[in-house]
Amino acid sequence: MLTFPNGKINLGLNITEKRPDGYHNLETVFYPIPIEDALEINLLHEGSRKYCLHQAGIEIAGEAENNLVVKAYKLLDELFDLPPVDIHLFKHIPSGAGLGGGSADAAFMLKLLNEKFNLGLSIESMEDYASRLGADCAFFIRNAPTYAEGIGNVFSPISLSLKGYQLWLVKPDIFVSTRDAFSQIKPHRPERPLKETIQLPVEEWRNCMVNDFEESVFPQFPAIREIKEEMYRQGAVYASMSGSGSSVYGIFKPNASLPDIDFGKEAFVYKGKLVV
Numbered sequence: 001m002l003t004f005p006n007g008k009i010n011l012g013l014n015i016t017e018k019r020p021d022g023y024h025n026l027e028t029v030f031y032p033i034p035i036e037d038a039l040e041i042n043l044l045h046e047g048s049r050k051y052c053l054h055q056a057g058i059e060i061a062g063e064a065e066n067n068l069v070v071k072a073y074k075l076l077d078e079l080f081d082l083p084p085v086d087i088h089l090f091k092h093i094p095s096g097a098g099l100g101g102g103s104a105d106a107a108f109m110l111k112l113l114n115e116k117f118n119l120g121l122s123i124e125s126m127e128d129y130a131s132r133l134g135a136d137c138a139f140f141i142r143n144a145p146t147y148a149e150g151i152g153n154v155f156s157p158i159s160l161s162l163k164g165y166q167l168w169l170v171k172p173d174i175f176v177s178t179r180d181a182f183s184q185i186k187p188h189r190p191e192r193p194l195k196e197t198i199q200l201p202v203e204e205w206r207n208c209m210v211n212d213f214e215e216s217v218f219p220q221f222p223a224i225r226e227i228k229e230e231m232y233r234q235g236a237v238y239a240s241m242s243g244s245g246s247s248v249y250g251i252f253k254p255n256a257s258l259p260d261i262d263f264g265k266e267a268f269v270y271k272g273k274l275v276v
Contacts, residue, residue: 001040001041001042001112001115001116002038002039002040003038003039003040003108003111003112004036004037004038004039004108005036005037005039005093005101005104005105005107005108005140006032006033006034006035006036006037006093006104006140006143007032007033007035007036007093007099007100007101007104008030008031008032008033008099008100008104008136008139008140008242009030009031009033009098009099009167009169009240009242009249010028010029010030010031010098010211010240010242010243011028011029011030011031011198011205011209011240012027012028012029012194012197012198012205012209012210012211012240013026013027013028013210013211013212013213013243014026014027014028014188014189014190014194014210014212015182015185015187015188015212015213016187016188016189017187017189018187019151023151024151024182024185024187025149025150025151025187026148026149026150026151026152027147027148027149027193027194027195028147028148028152028194029145029146029147029148029158029160029194029198030100030136030139030145030146030148031145031160031162031276032140032143032144032145032276033099033167033169033249033272033274034167034272034273034274034275035092035093035099035169035270035272036092036093037057037089037090037091037092037093037101037104037105038088038089038090038092039069039087039088039089039090039105039108039109039112040087040088041085041086041087041088041109041112041113041116042085042086042088043083043084043085043086044083044084044085044086045084049084050073050077050082050084050085051070051073051084051085051086051087052085052086052087053067053069053070053087053089054086054087054088054089055067055089055090055091056088056089056090056091057089057090057091057092058091058092058093058094058095059091060091060095067089067102067105068102068103068105068106068109068133068134068137069087069089069105069106069109070087071106071133072105072106072107072109072110072113072129072130072133073085073087073109073113075110075129075132075133076110076113076114076119076129080117080119082113082117083117085113087109089105094171094247094268096175096176096246097171097242097243097245097246097247097268098241098242098243098244098245098246098247099169099171099242099243099247100136100139100140100243102134103133103134103136103137103139103140104140106130106133106134106137106140107126107130107133107137107138107139107140107141107143108140110126110129110130110141111126111141114126123141123142126141127141127142131153135151135152135153136148136152136153138153138155139155142157144157144276145157145158145159145160145161145276146158147194147195147198158195158198159199160198160199161276162202162251162274162276163274163275163276164254164273164274165202165237165251165252165253165254165273165274166251166252166253166254166256166258166271166272166273166274167249167250167251167252167270167271167272167273167274168231168234168236168249168250168252168258168269168270168271169242169247169248169249169250169268169269169270169271170227170247170248170249170263170267170268170269170270171246171247171248171267171268171269172223172224172227172246172248172263172264172266172267173264173266173267174221174223174224174245174246175246176217176220176221176224176244176245176246178243178244180216181213181216181217181244181245182244184215184216185212185213185215185216190210192208194209197209202237202238202251203237203238205237205238206232206237206238206239209238209240210240211240211241211242211243213241213243213244213245214228214240214241217241217244217245217246221245221246224241224245224246224248227248227263228240228241228248228250230261231248231249231250232250234250234252234258234259234261235252235253235256236250236251236252237251237252237253238250238251239251247268251274254273258271
């Protein structure tokens with residue numbers, strides 16, 4: 001069985017307070033985008049192993065057992081004693097980009113196993129299991145525009161569609177440490193809650209919706225700021241860094257013409273229409 005885990009962007013991201021446990025509360029809107037990995041599972045008929053992971057596309061650092069698709073399999077295997085599986089993962093969503101690629105892979109793995117082996121898991125059950133794998137993993141179970149709060153793990157649906165708008169996404173060859181980005185944040189609550197801001201016309205977002213991480217990341221990495229500014233020069237109605245970076249996206253009107261601009265040989269660039 002084959003599925004295509006997609007990425008997400010953050011529409012607005014406010015760090016509202018530091019928690020007693022050292023984490024931060026935030027508010028953001030997760031929005032699915034049509035950049036996709038490919039994930040396939042088949043029965044494994046050889047040897048005594050429970051799983052075999054084959055990876056292609058963008059290189060993923062680390063051992064197979066630390067990959068979130070394997071962790072998702074192990075989680076359900078403990079509960080249902082699953083048959084051995086042969087896993088093929090093709091990575092197209094860049095990592096360290098604020099796009100949730102690894103989280104999407106994990107959530108889609110849960111959905112794939114549920115369907116493949118007729119486990120009968122409800123949406124709510126799969127969300128619960130996904131939340132054990134990562135704070136934003138559960139978002140990809142329903143995979144619809146979602147308002148997130150807490151540490152990014154408390155969800156509520158929102159009415160929002162950008163279908164037909166064009167997305168221009170650039171991930172430069174820059175690594176941003178999420179830990180360092182958080183360490184320089186000064187938590188605060190915005191004058192207008194994000195739930196209200198997101199309901200304004202897209203053309204008004206530029207003046208009232210922010211990603212708090214930009215304040216700490218842009219001074220360290222001016223090239224990321226330049227990408228955002230270039231998108232506005234090219235006519236974006238809204239542009240922002242996603243998550244703690246390093247990817248930047250621009251939202252353009254459906255009939256806009258997106259130019260070809262060189263952001264560096266190692267930069268990842270995606271252009272496409274939003275479909276949700």
